Amino acid sequence: MIFDRSEYDLLASIVFRPDYPGWKPDVKELPNGDGKVDEKKYAHIAPKYLPGLGSGRERTLLLRALFIAHERAERVFDELVQDGIGFERFRPDIRYGALRVLEYAPKIGLSHPHRDFDLFTLQGYRSDPSPFKAYDRQHVPATALEIDPGLHLGELGEEIGLGKATLHEVVPSDETQFSIVYFAIPDWDARFVEGERGGSPTVKDWLNERMARSRTAFKAYQ
Secondary structure, three states, X not given: OOOOHHHHHHHHHHHOOOXXXXXXXXXXXXXXXXXXXXXXXXXXXXXHHOOOOOOHHHHHHHHHHHHHHHHHHHHHHHHHHOOOOOOHHHOEOOOOOEEEEEEEOOOOOEEEEEOOOOOEEEEEEEOOOOOEEEEOOOOOOHHHHHXXXXXXXXXXXXXXXXXXXXXXXXXXXXXXXXXXXXXEOEXXXXXXXXXXXXXXXXXXXXXXXXXXXXXXXXOOOO
16 A cells, blocks of 8 residues: 555545535546446545645645655556557656545445546555455556556556556445545647547547546536
């Protein structure tokens, strides 16, 4: 794990506040774009949410956590791409990555079986690992899993050739579940190879299309 329970509690005390812009409690997630709504509480730590937030200490704590997670994402990416040929433009970019802090309520908190729409997702912390289920990860390099055993590939990663996106879910538990994950995202302006994705769109184009199907409310990335 990247973080422990005390670090989770510290981050949660900052991001689950009404004045924190990365927490949008009225926005629900439909991760597969299929109309099935996940029951969970979550907030994102990302650079765009930090300017002007709270105290300097709080901003520094959030930025530190983001950098720690991103450093691991860089290491995982190097293992996934091996020789790196043709992939460097899709390297995780901390400007667009997001650290997600989650809470699942007892018995009702869940995440339907789905695939994330990033390059890959790191498991930063889990109060109880057993409700997290990941399927079909046999193609993920063992060296990458050694760095992050909870690693699972996303749809964007599959799109560029890192491997098949990992189907996964979080099932309800009798206890409240607490977790942190990091979504690795490349530069939004990175372009797909000519002829792919309908005329070489950017990562931003791809994300806007995917996000529009996965949120009850969504403002397109500019």
